[in-house]
Amino acid sequence: MENLAADSQSAAELPALAAELAEIVGADGVVSHLSELAVYECDGWTIAKSAPDLLVLPRTTAHVSGVLAALERRGIAFVPRGAGTGLSGGCLPVNAPVTVCTSRMNHIVACDLANRRVEVESGVVNINVTNAVKAAGYFYAPDPSSQAACTIGGNIAENSGGPHTLKYGVTTNHVLGVELVLAGGEVVELGGPADERLGYDLLGAVVGAEGTAGIVTRATLRILREPQSHRTLLAIFADVERATAAVSAIIAAGIIPGAIEMMDQLIIRAVEAAFKVGFPADAGAVLIVEIDGLEAGLGERAERIARIATEAGAVEVKLARDEGERALLWKARKRAFGAVGRLAPNYATQDGVVPRTRLPDILRVITMLSRHYNLAIGNVFHAGDGNIHPIVLYDERDPDQVRRAIEVGREILKACVEMGGSLTGEHGIGVEKQQEMPLLFAPEDLIVMSELRRVFDPTGHANPNKVIPQPGGCVEVAAPRRQAPL
Amino acid sequence: MTDAHLDKVENAIRGLLDAEHVRRPRGREAPAARIIAEPRDSDQMAALVRQCESERTALAPLGAARTLGEIRRAPAMIGVSLARMDRIVTYEPEDMTVIAEAGMTLGALNRRLAEHGQRLPLDPSNPGATTLGALIGAAQAGPLRLSEGTARDLLIGLRFVGHEGRLVHGGGRVVKNVAGYDLMKVMTGSFGTLGIITEVAFKLRPIPEGYTIGLAPFARASDAFGAALRLYDAIPLVHVEVLSPALAARFGHPDVFLLMAAVAGSAGELEYQRRCFSGLGGAFFLDSVRAVETYEQLRDLEFAPAAIVAQLATAPAELARCVEGMGAEFRAHAASGVAQIFIGGEFDRPAQAVETLARWRGAAHAARGHLRLLAAAPALRSELDFFDQPPPGALKLMRRLKAAFDPAGIFNPGCFVGGI
Numbered sequence: 001m002e003n004l005a006a007d008s009q010s011a012a013e014l015p016a017l018a019a020e021l022a023e024i025v026g027a028d029g030v031v032s033h034l035s036e037l038a039v040y041e042c043d044g045w046t047i048a049k050s051a052p053d054l055l056v057l058p059r060t061t062a063h064v065s066g067v068l069a070a071l072e073r074r075g076i077a078f079v080p081r082g083a084g085t086g087l088s089g090g091c092l093p094v095n096a097p098v099t100v101c102t103s104r105m106n107h108i109v110a111c112d113l114a115n116r117r118v119e120v121e122s123g124v125v126n127i128n129v130t131n132a133v134k135a136a137g138y139f140y141a142p143d144p145s146s147q148a149a150c151t152i153g154g155n156i157a158e159n160s161g162g163p164h165t166l167k168y169g170v171t172t173n174h175v176l177g178v179e180l181v182l183a184g185g186e187v188v189e190l191g192g193p194a195d196e197r198l199g200y201d202l203l204g205a206v207v208g209a210e211g212t213a214g215i216v217t218r219a220t221l222r223i224l225r226e227p228q229s230h231r232t233l234l235a236i237f238a239d240v241e242r243a244t245a246a247v248s249a250i251i252a253a254g255i256i257p258g259a260i261e262m263m264d265q266l267i268i269r270a271v272e273a274a275f276k277v278g279f280p281a282d283a284g285a286v287l288i289v290e291i292d293g294l295e296a297g298l299g300e301r302a303e304r305i306a307r308i309a310t311e312a313g314a315v316e317v318k319l320a321r322d323e324g325e326r327a328l329l330w331k332a333r334k335r336a337f338g339a340v341g342r343l344a345p346n347y348a349t350q351d352g353v354v355p356r357t358r359l360p361d362i363l364r365v366i367t368m369l370s371r372h373y374n375l376a377i378g379n380v381f382h383a384g385d386g387n388i389h390p391i392v393l394y395d396e397r398d399p400d401q402v403r404r405a406i407e408v409g410r411e412i413l414k415a416c417v418e419m420g421g422s423l424t425g426e427h428g429i430g431v432e433k434q435q436e437m438p439l440l441f442a443p444e445d446l447i448v449m450s451e452l453r454r455v456f457d458p459t460g461h462a463n464p465n466k467v468i469p470q471p472g473g474c475v476e477v478a479a480p481r482r483q484a485p486l
Numbered sequence: 487m488t489d490a491h492l493d494k495v496e497n498a499i500r501g502l503l504d505a506e507h508v509r510r511p512r513g514r515e516a517p518a519a520r521i522i523a524e525p526r527d528s529d530q531m532a533a534l535v536r537q538c539e540s541e542r543t544a545l546a547p548l549g550a551a552r553t554l555g556e557i558r559r560a561p562a563m564i565g566v567s568l569a570r571m572d573r574i575v576t577y578e579p580e581d582m583t584v585i586a587e588a589g590m591t592l593g594a595l596n597r598r599l600a601e602h603g604q605r606l607p608l609d610p611s612n613p614g615a616t617t618l619g620a621l622i623g624a625a626q627a628g629p630l631r632l633s634e635g636t637a638r639d640l641l642i643g644l645r646f647v648g649h650e651g652r653l654v655h656g657g658g659r660v661v662k663n664v665a666g667y668d669l670m671k672v673m674t675g676s677f678g679t680l681g682i683i684t685e686v687a688f689k690l691r692p693i694p695e696g697y698t699i700g701l702a703p704f705a706r707a708s709d710a711f712g713a714a715l716r717l718y719d720a721i722p723l724v725h726v727e728v729l730s731p732a733l734a735a736r737f738g739h740p741d742v743f744l745l746m747a748a749v750a751g752s753a754g755e756l757e758y759q760r761r762c763f764s765g766l767g768g769a770f771f772l773d774s775v776r777a778v779e780t781y782e783q784l785r786d787l788e789f790a791p792a793a794i795v796a797q798l799a800t801a802p803a804e805l806a807r808c809v810e811g812m813g814a815e816f817r818a819h820a821a822s823g824v825a826q827i828f829i830g831g832e833f834d835r836p837a838q839a840v841e842t843l844a845r846w847r848g849a850a851h852a853a854r855g856h857l858r859l860l861a862a863a864p865a866l867r868s869e870l871d872f873f874d875q876p877p878p879g880a881l882k883l884m885r886r887l888k889a890a891f892d893p894a895g896i897f898n899p900g901c902f903v904g905g906i
Contacts, residue, residue: 294759
């Protein structure tokens with residue numbers, strides 16, 4: 001793989017640049033040794049790798065501003081980076097020699113419980129927001145499975161989701177304001193503690209911009225009251241068709257669960273072998289349904305869900321009797337990917353979306369593609385949102401399997417789009433899916449999106465060559481997507 | 487503006503649209519635009535936009551123009567009505583998503599959705615006269631914002647006609663989607679200044695099983711707000727409003743600050759939640775029919791005839807102090823940090839309006855919030871700034887956005903923040 005990070009013009013001035021940046025952030029805030037830089041050569045998408053020429057670790061907004069001003073004077077592009085848990089190559093350097101990592105900006109600035117707001121620096125780890133307010137009975141809703149490691153800044157860049165987004169929404173629904181440093185160093189405030197926007201909703205454009213708008217240094221987040229109670233049900237089905245029919249029926253009945261997760265037979269067997277949850281080995285599909293809210297309504301609602309699932313063909317519906325049983329179900333779900341690791345040397349996780357009612361159709365297509373490409377594919381996903389995560393099993397030592405695994409992934413995405421869905425529900429476009437963007441968007445859409453991008457970054461120095469396909473600017477995907485916790 | 491000039495503009499666009507759908511304004515359209523164009527579809531709209539760009543003629547979507555009609559200083563040259571683009575494109579009840587043309591009214595949409603026990607829970611006043619385009623263009627919201635979110639939370643896709651007549655789309659029809667830049671956020675609340683929205687896709691919500699409103703009168707505003715926030719801390723209210731005496735009187739409670747808090751759910755949940763009101767003293771509940779009627783009355787409250795009506799937004803716990811300091815009548819979405827504030831009657835001289843608004847703005851800014859004018863008597867409009875000024879950095883980006891999306895400056899110019 002060629003070195004994607006450097007361009008020759010800037011490489012020559014690296015030592016001077018490193019010295020200048022060290023003046024701003026301190027000597028311990030600039031990393032230039034190759035061995036240390038290797039840690040930053042990719043994120044959770046490990047197909048293409050490219051270490052930055054320099055890594056900068058600012059501690060304050062002033063540092064970030066100073067660094068971006070220095071880079072702009074030299075015409076150097078940069079990549080913002082949080083914890084590097086992204087799954088689409090969003091912080092892979094592509095013609096951007098400097099990576100600016102916010103991990104040292106990890107202070108919770110203020111917990112304002114009366115207003116249900118928490119103000120954080122962008123390097124704060126997701127779970128720590130909830131941890132800071134949990135004792136008082138509040139939580140921060142977006143819960144990507146990487147929440148013990150991923151940062152709020154990264155969540156904002158990717159507009160991260162998680163299992164509980166069905167009821168509570170994704171990151172963009174919970175960010176009220178940001179402090180953003182533009183390429184060039186200017187610091188702007190967008191949004192604020194109020195729940196109304198003043199002027200254009202630029203904040204909404206920054207969330208999910210995958211780091212191309214600049215570097216978010218602070219954020220004001222909305223926190224929610226912990227629900228009084230919850231119920232977790234396990235419904236077992238003979239096949240995925242009946243399980244997906246149950247998903248539609250539950251939601252059509254006017255019930256919005258906190259989460260509805262589905263696993264198919266391949267995943268069930270892997271999970272059962274690993275965790276002994278008590279799934280019947282011959283089950284074709286299971287649903288994990290969690291509802292939350294007032295204790296007064298949960299028993300009745302759980303019974304309704306059980307009845308609906310049974311009518312849809314569930315062989316058995318079980319209610320987790322205690323916190324231990326509930327924890328075991330979620331462990332099975334959240335570690336399904338690890339369990340799959342026992343079945344094949346390698347696996348690639350895809351992220352696509354279809355309208356909920358098309359779940360049976362997309363699963364049929366996946367079964368067909370699995371046969372056609374002669375690769376096993378498991379399914380474990382956020383059924384309530386129609387957000388699928390097919391897991392393609394392969395062996396990277398066999399080049400033909402690698403080729404087929406890449407192709408089958410693309411075919412699945414194409415089918416999602418044809419069914420009225422999307423290329424990505426929560427992993428982002430990054431460099432991974434740039435080439436697929438034209439499946440979803442017409443040239444005029446992409447032109448307008450580029451214009452929006454340039455509003456924030458006229459010189460194109462903030463995380464260049466991401467999201468929007470550029471002729472010659474894309475990373476060629478040469479190996480399939482790898483393990484991806486959700 | 488001479489009639490001859492109007493005739494010339496009118497004739498130019500008559501060739502692009504079906505001739506009978508280019509006309510002079512009627513009724514409440516008059517303060518919004520001089521000529522009304524009713525394109526049949528987005529292709530006609532695109533032709534209209536290209537024509538306006540080449541002639542540098544301003545045009546404004548009429549939905550937003552009607553909203554702005556309350557505050558705009560002069561009519562736009564062309565008001566684009568989407569009256570002929572008012573159909574549901576796709577409605578999949580089991581997906582709980584809908585795609586509709588932007589000229590459909592919220593009321594008509596919700597009547598259709600109710601057949602399946604669903605709704606688009608955005609509730610500005612008068613949904614029968616609010617088009618989906620205006621709903622998004624002006625980012626309108628009502629009491630339900632507390633539990634259901636606002637337009638930005640529910641809009642999952644849209645189409646609009648942009649400069650050069652581009653037909654642009656963002657998002658899609660699935661409830662979870664992070665592909666590409668979020669054009670929905672950019673267009674929401676843009677007041678027709680970036681293009682004309684032609685189609686919108688929403689995620690929907692179920693209509694709750696049971697619903698009731700609890701009412702409690704208070705002698706002091708601060709006590710009513712305090713009770714509202716304590717209640718919201720205990721149970722997941724659907725909405726909670728505090729009304730000042732002039733509005734409380736319309737619900738039969740003169741001379742008090744009236745707390746109105748709604749709860750929803752199954753019979754068991756309603757029973758539990760009603761018990762949580764007991765600490766308020768004097769709270770009473772409406773039966774389900776009266777509750778829905780009262781909600782609609784609350785949603786549709788008119789503040790006119792008022793000299794000025796403004797909307798204040800602060801962090802929720804700051805709202806009470808801020809509102810009290812303003813010394814005006816109000817409807818407060820108490821746990822959302824949003825309130826509509828108004829002064830009835832007339833000012834003796836315009837300077838009083840200017841002073842009042844400046845005082846309100848000062849209070850809003852002191853609470854780290856902002857304030858925008860919703861309506862002003864016509865005589866006052868030239869004297870007043872309708873929007874707060876965003877911070878300089880943000881405003882610079884907003885000007886760049888406007889320049890990028892509307893280089894010819896034809897989309898509803900001069901009505902938005904910073905004179906955009």
